[in-house]
Amino acid sequence: MPDKPLDLDFVRAFFPALDDGWAFMENAGGSLAPRTVIDRVRDYMTECHVQPGANAAIAREAEARMRKGHETVAAMINADPDEVVVGPSTTRNAIALAAALRDELVGGEVIVTNLDHEANNGHWRRLAESGVAVREWRVDPETAELEPETLRAMLSERTRLVAFSHCSNITGGPNPVAEIAATVHDAGGRVCVDGVAFAPHASVDVKALDVDFYLFSLYKTYGPHLGAMYGKREHLLKAKGQYFFFHGEDDLPLKMNPGAPNHELTAGCVGVGEYFEALAAHHLDEPADDLHGRMRQVFGIIARHEESLSARFLGFAADHPKIRVIGRTATDRDRRAPTFSFTVAGVRSQDVPALLEARGVAAGAGHFYAPRILDAVGVDPADGVVRCSLAHYNTLAEVDRLIAALREIARD
Numbered sequence: 001m002p003d004k005p006l007d008l009d010f011v012r013a014f015f016p017a018l019d020d021g022w023a024f025m026e027n028a029g030g031s032l033a034p035r036t037v038i039d040r041v042r043d044y045m046t047e048c049h050v051q052p053g054a055n056a057a058i059a060r061e062a063e064a065r066m067r068k069g070h071e072t073v074a075a076m077i078n079a080d081p082d083e084v085v086v087g088p089s090t091t092r093n094a095i096a097l098a099a100a101l102r103d104e105l106v107g108g109e110v111i112v113t114n115l116d117h118e119a120n121n122g123h124w125r126r127l128a129e130s131g132v133a134v135r136e137w138r139v140d141p142e143t144a145e146l147e148p149e150t151l152r153a154m155l156s157e158r159t160r161l162v163a164f165s166h167c168s169n170i171t172g173g174p175n176p177v178a179e180i181a182a183t184v185h186d187a188g189g190r191v192c193v194d195g196v197a198f199a200p201h202a203s204v205d206v207k208a209l210d211v212d213f214y215l216f217s218l219y220k221t222y223g224p225h226l227g228a229m230y231g232k233r234e235h236l237l238k239a240k241g242q243y244f245f246f247h248g249e250d251d252l253p254l255k256m257n258p259g260a261p262n263h264e265l266t267a268g269c270v271g272v273g274e275y276f277e278a279l280a281a282h283h284l285d286e287p288a289d290d291l292h293g294r295m296r297q298v299f300g301i302i303a304r305h306e307e308s309l310s311a312r313f314l315g316f317a318a319d320h321p322k323i324r325v326i327g328r329t330a331t332d333r334d335r336r337a338p339t340f341s342f343t344v345a346g347v348r349s350q351d352v353p354a355l356l357e358a359r360g361v362a363a364g365a366g367h368f369y370a371p372r373i374l375d376a377v378g379v380d381p382a383d384g385v386v387r388c389s390l391a392h393y394n395t396l397a398e399v400d401r402l403i404a405a406l407r408e409i410a411r412d
């Protein structure tokens with residue numbers, strides 16, 4: 001029997017922030033948190049706000065809750081917990097990683113893209129100051145897409161690392177990560193993948209993708225304000241520790257997490273797992289054996305709903321004479337996340353959010369820390385694009401509200 005379609009009343013009841021009546025469409029900036037997460041953070045702060053691991057029952061309880069949160073994050077991406085750093089943000093994790101790998105990269109080449117957010121980009125580029133050759137894998141300006149063949153031609157025995165994204169936070173278009181990783185491995189390099197714009201929409205399996213490093217932000221994946229970084233154990237062991245000197249080089253993942261993890265927010269990550277467990281129990285007739293598997297099944301149901309949101313929006317926008325959508329206008333779930341960036345002819349992008357706000361839609365405008373891609377497709381990063389980024393709790397009625405607002409704004 002096919003699984004039930006996504007029950008939006010059930011889903012939306014988990015998110016107290018949805019009660020404010022807004023059509024919230026800045027999810028790529030930060031998703032809303034379900035009450036399971038809010039409760040776990042509050043419980044930790046009220047019940048065990050002490051130094052975890054100290055010699056008292058309450059401190060052991062604190063440590064156990066953090067460990068469970070950490071294990072939840074690892075299960076989300078099918079990783080072992082010691083291979084997952086739960087740090088303050090993706091940007092901070094990427095800074096620590098670039099510093100940790102610097103000595104291994106000096107004398108070789110790092111390839112970055114002009115598609116991506118600066119988090120998995122600028123810190124690698126900066127290694128040029130330390131003697132790393134940095135090259136840029138550029139999008140096709142017609143399509144705003146990275147072509148794997150272009151990368152293939154750039155790879156050589158000097159390639160040490162290729163940093164790219166699983167999905168663009170501007171175009172919503174996913175890249176074939178497993179295929180790219182295999183190509184880079186064949187050339188003797190490693191990959192560092194920014195999964196921030198992908199993880200809120202689909203299951204991530206770092207083992208199946210065979211990536212070397214993978215980053216995503218929990219606060220955009222229905223969790224608290226944290227970032228997670230996976231690294232293959234052998235790479236993390238070899239990387240230079242970024243915490244205090246007495247944390248040994250085999251002290252994983254702590255040595256890669258300067259300042260140590262945030263206590264209550266790490267504990268709060270348990271709530272992300274609980275949210276997906278609730279969705280699984282509500283929707284699945286034959287749930288998989290573990291959290292990762294059940295999340296994969298739930299994301300399959302989510303994808304069908306998100307596909308319908310994309311079809312509704314792009315059905316309006318793709319052929320609109322005054323709206324230019326940046327990137328793919330395909331609606332099928334394997335080909336895009338419901339993140340829509342566009343410009344409106346005759347209206348400054350910077351003016352659009354206020355016009356949408358007056359019509360009950362919360363969205364953003366700007367370059368969203370990915371100015372290079374806007375430059376590449378001929379959009380002035382100073383004005384930027386309007387971005388409406390949806391999540392699974394958005395409704396078709398909200399998309400209709402957006403469309404009605406844009407009809408007025410574009411005066412069609």
Ligand SMILES: Cc1ncc(COP(=O)(O)O)c(C=O)c1O
Pocket residue numbers: 028029088089090091092117119120165167168169194196197216217226227369
């Ligand atoms: C695609 C992408 N990568 C990386 C980041 C940076 O994430 P963080 O805020 O956790 O540093 C963002 C944030 O917007 C993003 O959209």
